[in-house]
Amino acid sequence: MRSFRYERSIDPGRAVALVAGEPDAAYLGGGTNLVDLMKLGVARPGLLVDVTRLPLGSVESLPDGGLRIGATVRNSDLAAHPTVRREFPMLARALLAGASGQLRNMATVGGNLLQRTRCYYFQDVSRPCNKREPGAGCSALEGQNRELAILGWSPQCVATHPSDMAVALVALDAVVEVLEPGGARDIPLAEFHRLPGERPDQETTLAPGGLVTAVRIPALPFARRSAYRKARDRASFAFAAGSVAAAIDLDGRLVRDVRLGWGAVAHRPWRPRLAEAALRGQPATEETFRLAAEEELAAARPLAHNAFKVPLIRNLTVRTLMELVEQPADPASGSAEVYR
Numbered sequence: 627m628r629s630f631r632y633e634r635s636i637d638p639g640r641a642v643a644l645v646a647g648e649p650d651a652a653y654l655g656g657g658t659n660l661v662d663l664m665k666l667g668v669a670r671p672g673l674l675v676d677v678t679r680l681p682l683g684s685v686e687s688l689p690d691g692g693l694r695i696g697a698t699v700r701n702s703d704l705a706a707h708p709t710v711r712r713e714f715p716m717l718a719r720a721l722l723a724g725a726s727g728q729l730r731n732m733a734t735v736g737g738n739l740l741q742r743t744r745c746y747y748f749q750d751v752s753r754p755c756n757k758r759e760p761g762a763g764c765s766a767l768e769g770q771n772r773e774l775a776i777l778g779w780s781p782q783c784v785a786t787h788p789s790d791m792a793v794a795l796v797a798l799d800a801v802v803e804v805l806e807p808g809g810a811r812d813i814p815l816a817e818f819h820r821l822p823g824e825r826p827d828q829e830t831t832l833a834p835g836g837l838v839t840a841v842r843i844p845a846l847p848f849a850r851r852s853a854y855r856k857a858r859d860r861a862s863f864a865f866a867a868g869s870v871a872a873a874i875d876l877d878g879r880l881v882r883d884v885r886l887g888w889g890a891v892a893h894r895p896w897r898p899r900l901a902e903a904a905l906r907g908q909p910a911t912e913e914t915f916r917l918a919a920e921e922e923l924a925a926a927r928p929l930a931h932n933a934f935k936v937p938l939i940r941n942l943t944v945r946t947l948m949e950l951v952e953q954p955a956d957p958a959s960g961s962a963e964v965y966r
């Protein structure tokens with residue numbers, strides 16, 4: 627592993643100045659992804675700026691019913707937060723579906739959003755990878771691509787974004803608050819992660835040196851009736867083969883409104899807006915849910931080893947929405963079992 631310098635900052639502006647001032651500097655959150663990549667030789671920062679002592683560690687309720695989550699809040703603390711559990715159960719469930727208890731105790735919200743793909747070839751420095759080295763080629767396109775994308779990929783990269791948390795956040799219309807060398811701004815989460823296109827090495831719309839300071843979730847009363855469902859190869863400690871976050875607002879037997887997020891299908895957490903549009907005003911039935919998912923999945927382009935993801939995502943969408951439709955009218959009263 628390359629030797630590196632370590633700095634700890636308590637001021638966000640100073641942290642940004644440090645990272646923006648050196649091309650090979652990186653922020654260090656819980657280190658659960660970055661340090662692994664350093665050991666593999668995939669990441670070779672010369673300077674690490676530890677962000678965990680920045681004053682970004684709180685969860686605040688906003689006057690309109692929304693929530694502001696500091697970037698250094700640990701994944702386990704966020705999953706256990708009473709407001710998250712009551713108002714946004716899909717987020718609590720997505721967090722608890724990720725990694726292991728020990729990892730969630732370390733992982734931060736900012737680091738979770740910025741975690742890198744789990745594509746095998748990205749993590750193996752002996753294999754060509756356009757994300758690690760632009761122009762080198764993509765080993766996964768004709769290689770082992772079972773875990774990789776079915777939507778939005780390009781011939782340059784077919785990787786997926788691995789975060790569970792981000793799938794719930796994209797469905798909730800979350801906004802990422804960032805501090806960049808040019809100042810502070812808000813980026814809708816749906817626009818925070820990029821599709822690979824010609825530049826898979828550029829993973830987000832964050833400016834170089836940009837620091838995630840918080841994530842804001844706007845009020846969404848019907849998110850009390852929400853859930854996250856993840857399919858994976860092992861019951862725990864495994865990344866998603868596919869996942870669905872969903873919230874539904876019912877008007878009798880009709881869908882008044884709905885929010886969806888799909889995970890492990892694309893280079894970014896996927897917001898299936900066509901499926902959402904197809905559901906509004908329709909009867910809340912298994913058949914409608916299936917047709918809506920299929921409408922979105924018409925654009926899917928499976929790779930040699932991952933055609934199974936198309937029916938997987940369709941079926942997860944149907945099951946998650948049916949679970950919500952079958953919940954009692956006040957879902958918060960029935961949610962205890964989920965967190966046991």
Ligand SMILES: Cc1cc2nc3c(=O)[nH]c(=O)nc-3n(C[C@H](O)[C@H](O)[C@H](O)COP(=O)(O)OP(=O)(O)OC[C@H]3O[C@@H](n4cnc5c(N)ncnc54)[C@H](O)[C@@H]3O)c2cc1C
Nearest residue numbers: 655656657658659660724725734736737738740789790838
């Ligand atoms: C065995 C294992 C299993 C896992 N399983 C899952 C899973 O099932 N689901 C899942 O979602 N995740 C899973 N993970 C990934 C885990 O969730 C991430 O490693 C973790 O969320 C990263 O957070 P961190 O704070 O440790 O980030 P770090 O490792 O510290 O940093 C990750 C990246 O984010 C950047 N960064 C950190 N903070 C900021 C900030 N505030 N602003 C800008 N950039 C920042 C760093 O520079 C780095 O590039 C797993 C990890 C392991 C090791």
Ligand code: SF4
Nearest residue numbers: 745755764783784785
């Ligand atoms: S899919 Fe992306 S990350 Fe994986 S080898 Fe190809 S370019 Fe690299």
